[in-house]
Amino acid sequence: MQRGKGMKFVGDSRVPAEGRKPNIPKDYSEYPGKTEAFFPNFLLKEWMVGAVFLVGYLCLTVAHPSPLERMADPTDSGYIPLPDWYFLFLYQLLKYEYASGDFNVIGTVVIPGLAFGALLLAPWLDNGPERRASRRPIASALMFIGVLATVYLTWESVENHDWEAAAEQGQMLDEEEAELADQVDTEADGYQIYSDQGCIACHGDQLQGAGSAGPPLFDTQYDVETIKEIAVDGIGEMPPGQYDGSEEDLETLAQYIANGGSPDGGDETGGDDAEGEETAEDGEAEEETEE
Amino acid sequence: MLQRLYDWVDERLDITPLWRDIADHEVPEHVNPAHHFSAFVYCFGGLTFFIIVIQFLSGMFLTMYYVPDIVNAYESVKYLQGEVAFGMIVRGMHHWGASLVIVMVFLHTLRVFFTGAYKKPRELNWVVGVLMFFLLLGLGFTGYLLPWDMKAYFATVVGLQIAESVPVIGDLAKTLLAGDPEIIGAQTLTRFFAIHVFFLPGALLGLLAVHFIMIRRQGIAGPL
Numbered sequence: 001m002q003r004g005k006g007m008k009f010v011g012d013s014r015v016p017a018e019g020r021k022p023n024i025p026k027d028y029s030e031y032p033g034k035t036e037a038f039f040p041n042f043l044l045k046e047w048m049v050g051a052v053f054l055v056g057y058l059c060l061t062v063a064h065p066s067p068l069e070r071m072a073d074p075t076d077s078g079y080i081p082l083p084d085w086y087f088l089f090l091y092q093l094l095k096y097e098y099a100s101g102d103f104n105v106i107g108t109v110v111i112p113g114l115a116f117g118a119l120l121l122a123p124w125l126d127n128g129p130e131r132r133a134s135r136r137p138i139a140s141a142l143m144f145i146g147v148l149a150t151v152y153l154t155w156e157s158v159e160n161h162d163w164e165a166a167a168e169q170g171q172m173l174d175e176e177e178a179e180l181a182d183q184v185d186t187e188a189d190g191y192q193i194y195s196d197q198g199c200i201a202c203h204g205d206q207l208q209g210a211g212s213a214g215p216p217l218f219d220t221q222y223d224v225e226t227i228k229e230i231a232v233d234g235i236g237e238m239p240p241g242q243y244d245g246s247e248e249d250l251e252t253l254a255q256y257i258a259n260g261g262s263p264d265g266g267d268e269t270g271g272d273d274a275e276g277e278e279t280a281e282d283g284e285a286e287e288e289t290e291e
Numbered sequence: 292m293l294q295r296l297y298d299w300v301d302e303r304l305d306i307t308p309l310w311r312d313i314a315d316h317e318v319p320e321h322v323n324p325a326h327h328f329s330a331f332v333y334c335f336g337g338l339t340f341f342i343i344v345i346q347f348l349s350g351m352f353l354t355m356y357y358v359p360d361i362v363n364a365y366e367s368v369k370y371l372q373g374e375v376a377f378g379m380i381v382r383g384m385h386h387w388g389a390s391l392v393i394v395m396v397f398l399h400t401l402r403v404f405f406t407g408a409y410k411k412p413r414e415l416n417w418v419v420g421v422l423m424f425f426l427l428l429g430l431g432f433t434g435y436l437l438p439w440d441m442k443a444y445f446a447t448v449v450g451l452q453i454a455e456s457v458p459v460i461g462d463l464a465k466t467l468l469a470g471d472p473e474i475i476g477a478q479t480l481t482r483f484f485a486i487h488v489f490f491l492p493g494a495l496l497g498l499l500a501v502h503f504i505m506i507r508r509q510g511i512a513g514p515l
Contacts, residue, residue: 131407
């Protein structure tokens, strides 16, 4: 390539006016073997591989819509968490006795650090000239063990996870329930008490419940009297003494809940609201807890 | 016509060397599945790139609807999934692409390792590749929180707990990611959004460019 004085450029640019490479495709017959041009020959083949792959990919997308659970609720302390599958090996590693608790450093820093560090620095750890895997047995064996360990840990994690419980705990409300939750009147006095007394923490801001912390209340089958009892004495996992207020407010609250959070039960008419009758049946639902 | 257009541009910008690198270079026989079927293992890298391109495109479309705040994030994803035309497909591709890209990167890494392609003079390209693998894991971790549903939230809580338990830098790392030493909430979501949509993809684009420039400079490793 010509350099220095005497060079001519295109305008005031630094692109040489002469001596540019002519745009003539290379003659690939000079290369050894059956070499071919990337564009367009090989790219077309790659394109076909890509198309087949894309079809499989789209089938997966259509057959398995991406999951969406109910909205995040930080107060649901009973939720069993699970990371995405490609982090499961790390997650599982931290469950072993000598990689957690007092030995936490081993699980979080030492083992992953060594594994990923070795991966990053592989060219210098395995710096011989030999390329065939069979001729560098130590490097190949270590990689093989690493892959096996990752697969095993992922497998163990999948085995130990309660998939059914996990699917249940995250479920969204179905349409009917969502409608009921939507009808809950958050303006009513009953709702104010519901909120002030802390019922809201475990039974949700629309009486929809919060997973394992508290069941939904909008379709409770208990009558007003039972609800009053449960609020004070507790039931099942719900500890007693959750309600801490006046008798009058308790009545309003119980009416409100017995009515599935509708305004009729929650307004000022107090004691003798007739709407209570439609919910006067026994069921399995439980009552509110606090904080 | 096309040739004259090319010449016009080439005269001003001297694009022929660039054209050689992007399109008009040789593909050796040993990486071509048309000649040796077992050479399909050399497709993994290209397929990884293909999925990354899909992730960029589908992600760009997702941000047309997604709202990164704790009040609207979940509702916007639900709307996108349930109401928007093809929203389910676009979100599905982004969701499954996140898994597929890890699978393909893993296979690509194994291919490069077991063919010894990372040996001199290609050490630096291996390092860049491993760094991109870490970036993809980071993208997976930060993207998982964005729908703001139960599993997203609690997986992030656990992930940040693990980060916090690392000695010395743990607390700082958690605060950096979550935006607060204690609370995992509004700040965390916006930070994860920023990291997932700007920081990591930016870094990934840069490293991808370096990865490809190095391949063109050095060529593909020869047959074993």
